[in-house]
Amino acid sequence: MRMRMRRLTPLLPWLCATFFLAMAPMASSQTLSVQPLNLVGTISQADWEAYRSRLVEDNGRVVDTANGNISHSEGQGYGLLLALAAADRSTFEKIWNFTFTELLIRDDGLAAWKWDPAAKPRVTDRNNATDGDLLIAYALAKAGAAWQEPRYTTAAQKLAKAIGKTTFARNGQSLTLLPGAHGFGASDRPDGPVVNLSYWVFEAFPVMAALAPEYEWNRVWRDGVMLLQQTVAGRVRLPADWISLHNGLQPQPADGFPPEFGYNSLRIPLYLLRAGMTDLEWLRALRQRWSAENEGVAVVNVVTGQVRERLTDQGYAILPAALACALDGTPVPEALKTFEPTLYYPSTLYLLAKSLLGEKYPQCVSSAVP
Amino acid sequence: MRLVGSAITIAVAILGFAAIAQQTGTGTDQPPAGSPPPPTPPANGSQPQVDESALRYFASQGDTRRVNAEIARLRALYPNWTPPSDLSQLSGAAGGAAPDPLIERLWNLYREDRIAEVRATITERQTADPSWKPPEELVTALDMVEARRRLTNASDTGQWRTVLQVATESPGLLTCTNVDVMWRVAEAFARTDQPNRTRDVYTYLLQNCANPGERLATLQKALTLLPEPQVTALLQFERKTGETPDDFTSIRDELARRRVERASLDSKLTASAEDLAVVERMIQNTNEAGPVLILGWYNYHHGNPARALELFKTALDRDGGTKAAEGYAMALRALERLADAEAFAYEWRERAPENMKIYLDVATALLSQDPPPRLEPQVLARIVPVxxxxxxxxxxxxxxxxxxxxxxxxxxxxxxxxxxxxxxxxxxxxxxxxxxxxxxxxxxxxxxxxxxxxxxxxxxxxxxxxxxxxxxxxxxxxxxxxxxxxxxxxxxxxxxxxxxxxxxSRVTVERVETEQTFTRTEANVRRRQSQARSTLGRSCAITRNPAGLTGDSALTRGWCLMEINRPMEAVAAFDQAIATGSGRTREEAAYGKSLAYLRKNMTSEAAVAAAEAPQTRERRVELGASILTQRALAAYRDGRYVETLLALTERARIVPEQNDLLLIRGWSYLKLGRYDDAAKVFRAVQQTGYSEEAAAGLNAIAEVTGQMRY
Known part of the structure; x- marks a missing residue:
């Protein structure tokens, strides 16, 4: 293990449920485990204010400014997580209020994923998005513990149980995480089940396991890591955003989606770093690919290796910087230390990375933090 | 956190309050304490319960300006509302306590419906001062608003179990000020197959809530969600006296209209004179094509194509569209005005699939007339390309x-x-x-x-x-x-x-037509058979080739063979009669031949035979219907459901489909996975009796579609 966690804060007993995976079948001596984050107070007031004032409405709606100003469960989850990291209880409460009254209305207890201010009814797709559910539940659980607010913890637990009940699907030997309650399962489409590796918010799994121990969170987490290993074993070494598990032994890019490592999958390394799973060999390969001398952060065809689009926004550029910091202790370049908020998604990624760096790698960002 | 009850517990709870409402009867207010969940009936017969919490707060603070603003706002929302008389006392009770500006801000935000901000401000204050508590009534008011939002959003998105769950957790929502919420809860019960609970909610509402517009709207909702007997039962709550009496005439009329509509598609059902009068009145009082069409089909299917034709004409004038055109063409055909029918249907053929179908049917009927009609060249010229x-x-x-x-x-x-x-x-x-x-x-x-x-x-x-x-x-x-x-x-x-x-060529064939014909009844057939048997005696049973027989001898031999139940040989004899006999002989032989085929269950052959000689309209109908019935049943027995439906549809074109065949139709749809069509048919049958068989079908659908959902 490269990193030793020293800054352990007082944890509720359930946070100690660590996830541990010995990668024996992978012919390596890696061991992986999730290391809990503290989160609270890891984003500066200035950074948060810049984000909040542009992207969060007074009614607690997090606005996806690149997608017709719609909102979604993912955005609400990120908003909650970042408000917690900024220690902004007031905004957290607003975002939760909107999430609770507008999205948490499904019969199965999951959140409807899509909300459009221009439509009536506002929920324009009642399906859920499992990453959104995980993010909301995770943020609620962390906030409930940090602020000792039982309303949040209770809501987190309900949602955790709903996720376990509805989105876990057996596929051959493995237990997988369906991206939504409808439309992705083995019986829903010819190439089903179809999954999205970036929906595994790795850091959330031990927290969920403590809230809903009757579901096999550890197994889903582990099988997600294994699937990642499998999909990055090919020539291009990148997973597609949407993966068909129809042939259990041979994951394939799913039908109807471009076979790309795209905006979704960009988050996978960030989630791995946030979960403290830095020993995963693939992260080293990705650091190489993402380095300035190579192609950098890009949307890449996972079959041909061809780059379709290079992503230069600060929110994407900070990902390789965080990777280099976590793996080699390389300081984050000055240009990335000051937050320049743009659109919803890259701004969110930026603050998620910044929050991580602030908590676990302060030496990489030391000079710029006010 | 309260344990979330299942839909059944909720149902029981709602049933509980509805039952209580019934016990206490109209005009009484408070259900016994402790009944779950306690609904809050209106304070009196005509006044809805209004959220006065903000008003009372401002009054207690002596803030006259805000009190007046709030009174104005509530008046706009609830026209019948009058401000409480005890406000001045409240003001006095405030005594010397200085108003808390934060609480005032919270109430203001609440009034402006900025609920998230109220919550956020409370959280902020509590973070700074953990011992601080928001006013009780504000917390209750917030919980209510949030519950109502979730319930409304869930209902807009078809999440019915969430609707029922929220209602159970916040029973205070179910009051006459929130009639919309009650309607949504009622719908949630209906959408989760608990129509009796739906009825209970409506009953509660009609017994307790006073607004006549909302009461009428309640019945309109009931019309869309409840079986008609239950809607009819709700009519008993009509208030005929008092300040604001109800007028449920439109509901009664709609029920009558539906009864006529059902009978309009089923010649076995007769609508009452009163119901027909209601539809007639609708025709007089509106410019809608709908009731005209209903009456048109009613007449069409009840042996009055001439009146149907007039009505379809009216419907066409009222922009009744493709349905009216279809009816008009069908009425013309029923009146045997085939040339007119063809010309009319031709104009409409491209408008809808059913218009194309009736055109092709009418054109086919026109060409198939016997004797062949004299057709204008342009008629043929337009039939052929279509x-x-x-x-x-x-x-x-x-x-x-x-x-x-x-x-x-x-x-x-x-x-x-x-x-x-x-x-x-x-x-x-x-x-x-x-x-x-x-x-x-x-x-x-x-x-x-x-x-x-x-x-x-x-x-x-x-x-x-x-x-x-x-x-x-x-x-x-x-x-x-x-x-x-x-x-x-x-x-x-x-x-x-x-x-x-x-x-x-006309004269020739008409002469043939005027020959005396054999009247087809079962008794006649039996008489004819036994006569033939006695005429031929034993020789009837001796197998011989009918070729060489004259028309009449072949015919007699055919009947005789039918009598001794050798239908295949009878067919050969009838064939000889058809080939050599006179017009009358040929017709009778063709009939005998089709009966022979029917006896062998060879339905398609029977159909062919029936087509072999001129048939009068009634005979064509009678024979055609029985052939098609046989064919449908045979196809159904063999699991050939598409053919079953084809035969039934063809049959329905000439005679009305009775319930037992409707059931066969329903099951065929079901077997073919056309669940919506099957459900429609079973529901139709259910409404005309045969409810058990129809219910079995509906259950089967539920079972299959339930399995297929995930």
Whole structure:
């Protein structure tokens, strides 16, 4: 293990449920485990204010400014997580209020994923998005513990149980995480089940396991890591955003989606770093690919290796910087230390990375933090 | 956190309050304490319960300006509301306590519906001062608003279990100020198959809530969600006296309209005179086509096509559209005004699939008339391209017979061939093709048909064996060419233009028609059979080739063979009678032949036989219906559901479909996975009796679709 966690804060007993995976079948001596984050107070007031004032409405709606100003469960989850990291209880409460009254209305207890201010009814797709559910539940659980607010913890637990009940699907030997309650399962489409590796918010799994121990969170987490290993074993070494598990032994890019490592999958390394799973060999390969001398952060065809689009926004550029910091202790370049908020998604990624760096790698960002 | 109850517990709870509401009766207010969940009935008969929490707060603070603003706001929301009289006392009670500006801000935000901000501000204050608590009534008010939002959003998105869950957790929502919430809860019960709970919510509402507009709207909702007997039962709560009496006439009228509508599609159901009068009144009082159409179909299916025609005409004038046009064409056809029907239906054929269908049917009927009618060249000229474009084999076959019977044998051959190309198993067209190729000495063509059909069609085999001389009917005199059909034929190998039948041939056939005919009743058939038996005695049972017999002897022999139950031999005898007999003999023989086939359950052969000789309309209907019934049942027994439906649909075109066949139709849809259609049929049957069988079907659908959901 490269990193030793020293800054352990007082944890509720359930946070100690660590996830541990010995990668024996992978012919390596890696061991992986999730290391809990503290989160609270890891984003500066200035950074948060810049984000909040542009992207969060007074009614607690997090606005996806690149997608017709719609909102979604993912955005609400990120908003909650970042408000917690900024220690902004007031905004957290607003975002939760909107999430609770507008999205948490499904019969199965999951959140409807899509909300459009221009439509009536506002929920324009009642399906859920499992990453959104995980993010909301995770943020609620962390906030409930940090602020000792039982309303949040209770809501987190309900949602955790709903996720376990509805989105876990057996596929051959493995237990997988369906991206939504409808439309992705083995019986829903010819190439089903179809999954999205970036929906595994790795850091959330031990927290969920403590809230809903009757579901096999550890197994889903582990099988997600294994699937990642499998999909990055090919020539291009990148997973597609949407993966068909129809042939259990041979994951394939799913039908109807471009076979790309795209905006979704960009988050996978960030989630791995946030979960403290830095020993995963693939992260080293990705650091190489993402380095300035190579192609950098890009949307890449996972079959041909061809780059379709290079992503230069600060929110994407900070990902390789965080990777280099976590793996080699390389300081984050000055240009990335000051937050320049743009659109919803890259701004969110930026603050998620910044929050991580602030908590676990302060030496990489030391000079710029006010 | 309260344990979330299942839908059943919720149902019980709602049932609880509804039952209590019933016990206390109209006008009484408070249900006994402790009943779950305690609804809050209106304070009195006419005044809704208004959220006065903000008002009372401002009054207690002595803030006159805000009190007045709030009174104005509430008045705008609830026109019948009057401010509480004890406000001034509240103001006095505030005493010297200084108003808390934060609480004032919270109430202001609440009034402006900025709920998230209220919550956030409370959280902020509590973070700074953990011992601080928001006013109780504000917390309650916030919980209510949030619950109502979630309930409304869930209902807008069809998340009915969430609706019921929120209602259970916040029973305070279920009051006469929140009638919209009660409607949504009622709908959630209906959407989760608990119609009795839906009725209970409506009953509660009608017994307790006073707003006449909302009361009427409640019944309108009931009309969309509840079975009609339950809606009818709710009418008892109509308030006929008092300040604001109800007027549920529109609901009663709608129920009457529906009864007539149901009867309009089922000739077995009769609508009452009162119900018919309601629909008549609707026709007078509105410019809608809807009630006109209903009455049109009612008359159509109840033996009054002339009145139906008038009504469909009115419906057309009222922009009744394709349905009105379909009805108009069908009424013309029922009145045997086939030429008019064809001309009218032609204009509408492109408007909707059912209009195209009725056009093709009418054109087919027009061509199939016996004797062949005299048709204007332009009529034929417009029928042909439509038939070709639609590849409608029945009409192609009809064009074949029309050509054949007007001595255009070559054209007839080509049409029969075309019909077979569109429908390979069409025996009648194959027979037509065999006849025409034989007449044309087209050996290759003839042999090809025979080779293909010998095993499947007795009469084609007989044609080949020479036992059944070709002359199906004495051909009429060669037609003089009246007009050339325009050459605007569609691409593919369409037969040459059909010539209209010349007028001169008319007399011949009409003479045939006037001969005395055999009246077909069961008794007559039985008499005829036993007469034949006694005439022929033992010789009837001796197998012999009927070829060589005269028409009448062959006919007698046919009946005799029927009497001793040897229907296949009877068929041969009848065939001989058809080939050699007079018009009357041929007709009777064709009838005998179809009965013979029916006895052998050879329904498609029976249909062919029925087509072999002129039939009067009633006979065609009677025979056709029984043939199609047999065919549908046989197909259903063999699991050929598409054919079952085809036969039933064809049958329904000539006679109304009775309930037992409707059930067969429902099950066929079900087997074919057409669950919506199946459900429609079963529901229709359910409403006319046969409820158990229909319910079995509906259950089967629920079972299948339930399984398929995930």
């Amino acid at each position: 038939v070709t474009a639609q590849r409608f084999s029945d009409a192609a076959q009809a064009l074949g017979w029309y050509s054949y019977n007007t001595e255009q044998i070559r054209t007839a051959r080509d049409w029969f061939r075309t019909a077979l190309g569109w429908k390979a198993d069409d025996e009648a067209s194959a027979y037509g093709l065999a006849l025409t190729t034989q007449r044309l000495n087209d050996r290759a063509g003839f042999n090809a048909v025979v080779a293909q059909w010998r095993g499947r069609s007795q009469r084609i085999a007989e044609l080949a064996d020479g036992t059944n001389p070709a002359a199906r009917r004495q051909p009429v005199a060669a037609p003089a060419v009246v007009a050339q059909v325009p050459a605007a034929q569609p691409a593919e190998s369409t037969p040459p233009p059909v010539q209209p039948r010349p007028a001169s």
